[in-house]
Each structure stands twice: as structure tokens, then as C-alpha cells.
Amino acid sequence: MAEERKKTYYISIAHGEISQLKTASPWDFQIEATDREIAELREYFDQNYSTDWQAFWRAHVPYVQYHYDRENDAYDETMMKIYEMIYRLGNDETKAQIRSLGILPDDRETNE
Known part of the structure; x- marks a missing residue:
């Protein structure tokens, strides 16, 4: 089986967008990924879109605190x-940006 070719993509976290066009919309991170990796990343964004809507409706139930909320945990x-995958697929600038956020444990950064 032939190895899949990686292509350059631009990721917007806030909008959950993945684009091959650098100028299409504002983006946060540049990555190199195969079609399969992009499908996996898209699935994560789709999961969070669905979970975000569940959390929105749950927010109208004021007695459930954030730290007891399964939707927020998910x-x-x-x-x-998403950040782990972007870190793994990212260029040096992307990796530096994510490291500067301080959101990934050190062991996850080194498992490239």
C-alpha cells in the first residue's frame, strides 16, 4: 500500500475550521497531514460541536456546576x-505556539 502524501493545512480552533488555503480565513496553526489524519481531526471538531450544543442546553439548568458536568468534561x-494532534502534525512554529500555551503535559509533547 502506498504511503499517503501529507498536505499543508491551516487550522482555526475557535471556528473548528480546517483549510488548505492560507488566506481563506484567519487561522491559528499550520500542520502537515494526510487525508486520514484530517478526517480524524475533523471528527474531533465535530464531536466538540455536538458537545458544545449539549452544554448550551444544559446551561439552562443552573443547579449543575461546571465540574460535575459530563458535557464539559467531554x-x-x-x-x-485536538491540541495533541495539532502539536504532533505541526511545524516548528505551531509546536512552539502550543508549548507556550502550557496546556499539554510534558510527556505528551515528547511523544511525537
């Missing part, structure tokens, strides 16, 4: 997967 866990 959202946070998926965001960590």
Missing part, C-alpha cells in the same frame, strides 16, 4: 486531543 478531553 469537551475538554476532546480539545486536549
Whole structure:
């Protein structure tokens, strides 16, 4: 089986966008990824979009605190997967940006 070719993509975390066009919209991170890796990243963004809506509706129930909320836990866990994947696929600038955020444990940064 032939190895998949990596292409350059530009990622916007806030909008959950993945684009091959650098000038299409504002972006946060540049990565090199295969079609399969992009499909996995898109799935993470889609999961968080769904979880975000669940959290929105749950927010109208004021007696559930954030730290007892499964939707928020799921959202946070998926965001960590997104940042880990972007770190792994990112160029040197992307990796430096994510390291500067201080959100990944040191052991995850070194498991490239």
C-alpha cells in the first residue's frame, strides 16, 4: 500500500475550521497531514460541536456546576486531543505556539 502524501493545512480552533488555503480565513496553526489524519481531526471538531450544543442546553439548568458536568468534561478531553494532534502534525512554529500555551503535559509533547 502506498504511503499517503501529507498536505499543508491551516487550522482555526475557535471556528473548528480546517483549510488548505492560507488566506481563506484567519487561522491559528499550520500542520502537515494526510487525508486520514484530517478526517480524524475533523471528527474531533465535530464531536466538540455536538458537545458544545449539549452544554448550551444544559446551561439552562443552573443547579449543575461546571465540574460535575459530563458535557464539559467531554469537551475538554476532546480539545486536549485536538491540541495533541495539532502539536504532533505541526511545524516548528505551531509546536512552539502550543508549548507556550502550557496546556499539554510534558510527556505528551515528547511523544511525537
